[in-house]
Amino acid sequence: MKKPSLGLMIAYLLLGLPASVLVGGTIAWLIARGFYRKDGQGYAWIWYAIFISIAVYVVCLVSLPFFRNNSKAMGWAVLVLFSLSLCLFIKL
Structure with missing residues (x-):
């Protein structure tokens, strides 16, 4: 399996924060x-x-x-976090 790039990992970490704020605030x-x-x-x-x-x-x-071992799963995770972050920014 192909390992994800460093940029994809950084995007995952950066998009995780606003997505967690949206999920935490909604719950x-x-x-x-x-x-x-x-x-x-x-x-x-x-x-x-x-x-x-x-x-x-x-x-x-x-x-x-x-x-880290699966680039495709990491890409989907970044996509989900991006959509949650986008919902937060639209909500603001």
């Missing part, structure tokens, strides 16, 4: 949407978003060695 919003009814708990989703985003990015970092 945190789904978890904490009932908190707005209670007084003083409306900002709880921010902490959920921070922790979930960090966890998703760590999963991206941990999965990188598995993609």
